[in-house]
Amino acid sequence: MVEHFFEELLAIMCASLLATVLLQRLRLPNIIAYLLAGSIIGPHIMGWVAQPSDFAFLAEFGVVFLLFALGLEFSLPKLIALRSSVFGLGGIQVVFCTLAFGGAVWLWGTTLEAAIIIAGALALSSTAIVTKELSTLREVHSRHGQLSIGVLLFQDLAAVLFLILVPVLAGNESTSLLTALGSAFGKGVFLVILLLSVGKWLLPPLYKEVALAKSDEVFVLSTLVIVMLASWVTHSFHLSMALGGFVIGMMLGESHFRHQINSDIRAFKDILLGLFFVTIGMNIQVQLLLDFWPRILVFTATLILIKTILISFLVKLSGDSKNIAVQTGLNLAQAGEFGLALLALGVMHGVLPDDQASFIILVAIFSMAVSPFLIRYSNQISSSLWALLGDKNAKNISDEYRVTLPQLDHVIIGGFGRVGKTVARLLEANAIDYIAIDQNIGVVGNERGRGHNVVYGDCSKMEILHSCHIGSARMAILTFSSIEMAKNTIEQIRASGFTLPIIARCCEHGDFAELLSIGADYVVPEMLEASLVIGAQVLDLLEISQNDIDSQIELERSEQLSSRGRY
Known part of the structure; x- marks a missing residue:
């Protein structure tokens, strides 16, 4: 049993390494590489890993550490400074996209619980892809870049809520959805207050003692124990383990240990998160891609088109130019890593059928693969679009903000x-x-x-x-x-x-x-x-x-x- 597990883990690591090296040459995100590696070594192609569920629990800690790292980056001053784009534009975008996609998927024939998960997954965009491309293009501080980042910040907050909802949606069928949501909200508020209160008094002196030890091993081990302990607390209340990681991350994000902690856990986060996306890839039904690739391409184009139009409309409504509106819409048109995580957790908890999840995951992957090119050429696409529509007065004013x-x-x-x-x-x-x-x-x-x-x-x-x-x-x-x-x-x-x-x-x-x-x-x-x-x-x-x-x-x-x- 141990030897079998070791062989499968070795196959995962080797495939992940080869895929990331090859796809980086094409300037595609590592997430795509992990998904590709998982699909190749999974049970649907090579069969080197027969039971992806054997790695599911370990892989879920990738989401925990992703949320922990996200918590480290959050601060109240940052949210307040970007409040109009975060809570205004970002909030409206998530609500509108969730309602639009949720209604469409529900009419498609899914259950209400599955529709909520799919809609939430499609409403979210890829923080990793967008921020990386904007940074490469040196457009983080352009107007459309700042709007995109503001929306992504709210999406990251919304992702936490969606991930917390998954175990609730998978609860006892005799309990109504509203009752389950109310119960989860109450437990969530209680646990957040508990973790914040206990952590406020325990974490500063604990890390002070750890720092005095002047041992990297002790520092890293302390962080791992704290994150896993907080995750265990939320899990024991039948809530997402990611909630515990996020709350502890926010607390430590206000401390002067933040940079050291972020540096220390980066390797754990990246490896475990990579494993998480590999397990998602293992569950992709390749035959589904071969049988329904035209439909998948149509759904991908529809996803990109709907999100681009909706986000562009909201940005224009807020008073920005047409070009900035379209550029922002193109930046955020893809699905994202949190959406994939949400879909995978839905399958793990039995809320989402495998075939539906595989189809939506393929749509999300295609949208993410196309996204870097849409972001790089968003200015040209926007200018060409308005020129084609005969609007010669739609000048590009993004340079005024750059x-x-x-x-x-x-x-x-x-x-x-x-x-x-x-x-x-x-x-x-x-x-x-x-x-x-x-x-x-x-x-x-x-x-x-x-x-x-x-x-x-x-x-x-x-x-x-x-x-x-x-x-x-x-x-x-x-x-x-x-x-x-x-x-x-x-x-x-x-x-x-x-x-x-x-x-x-x-x-x-x-x-x-x-x-x-x-x-x-x-x-x-x-x-x-x-x-x-x-x-x-x-x-x-x-x-x-x-x-x-x-x-x-x-x-x-x-x-x-x-x-x-x-x-």
């Missing part, structure tokens, strides 16, 4: 608070290009409107730094008040082999030496400099000569920093 990023000999500014703005003004006065990175979307929107070259992002992530062309930058200036953010950013830059000068700000004098030791070239201790400015003003009022003041201030600075590094 930040033109310098690509050579520029300065990268991490953080755009008071210090970052001061540095930016000095650079502008000397005609030096810069790119500022800030995580406050409200600040980004306001400062871009004032003409500053600011982008939204986490400066400690190399994906963000690469998109800001760090390889050709003259220097990086880190103005964060958070010492953890500064340390994470410096470590990422140096670990990636970049040798550009780094100037960092530190609020506490004691952090000076640590920032230098991990790779900063110059560190400005804020408290020391403030005290020296005050001291200079005091001496000036006492009528000490300017030369004496300058020499004494420099001497004091040198003595303070002599044992800690250079300034």
Whole structure:
């Protein structure tokens, strides 16, 4: 039994590796590779894995860690800043698409429970594909990019609710759907409050002790135990395990351990999530594709067309241009990874028949495979569409919202608070290009409107730094008040082999030496400099000569920093 399981697991890993390598050459998402690998080695083609259900429980933890990672990225300020596109446009899109697809599928002959799952799956789009393509095209901060991300944020929240609903929909048939939903909602609220309350008091001191141990193994193990424990709690109340992972992720997302946790669990999340999508691929009935491929293509085109039209209409209704509306619609026209997860969980819980799930999964896969090309050419498609319709006044104003990023000999500014703005003004006065990175979307929107070259992002992530062309930058200036953010950013830059000068700000004098030791070239201790400015003003009022003041201030600075590094 153990040997048989090991052989099947080895087949899964080898097939996944080969498929991802091959499909990356075609610039297709890894999700498609995992699904393809699963379909090939599954019982419907090669038969190397006879019972996909043997891996179902393990694969479900991929969804748990996906939701945990999603929780780490969520923050209330981010949601508030994007509230109009998140809760307004995003909420209306999910509701309208769910009702439209749900009604159509129900009339198709499915049960109400199956219709809810299918409609929810088709209403969601692919966060992974859209964000990756927008980042590659450097259109994350364009108007249609920001609208797309806002809608995706709400879809991610809605996905959590849909995933929680699956066990409820699979409940006792003697219980009405409304009663089951009410019971699940009550239990969900209770568990969220419980986890938040307990976690608020237990997690900070726990992670503080774990950090003091200075052991990577202990840190990773602690995170795994916490996530699995929270998942067990929600599962024991007959709710989705993913709910526990999401709530704990949101709690830890507000802590200064977030970046380390995200880095540590990434490998577990990616591997388990890959296994999850492989198990979905194993359940794809290939004969269904061969027998009904024309119908699958028609359904795929219909899905893309309906979502594009509906989302475009909603965006135009909100006041944006026709081109931006169509581009946003094309960005979000596909099904997504959460939709596939929802369909798979529906099958696992017996709510969705295998044949229906396989058909919808094939439609979703085809829409995801086409999506990168729709996103890349959305501007051309939109312009051609309006030209074909004879609307010559539908100009493309997306460029008005796009930040033109310098690509050579520029300065990268991490953080755009008071210090970052001061540095930016000095650079502008000397005609030096810069790119500022800030995580406050409200600040980004306001400062871009004032003409500053600011982008939204986490400066400690190399994906963000690469998109800001760090390889050709003259220097990086880190103005964060958070010492953890500064340390994470410096470590990422140096670990990636970049040798550009780094100037960092530190609020506490004691952090000076640590920032230098991990790779900063110059560190400005804020408290020391403030005290020296005050001291200079005091001496000036006492009528000490300017030369004496300058020499004494420099001497004091040198003595303070002599044992800690250079300034």
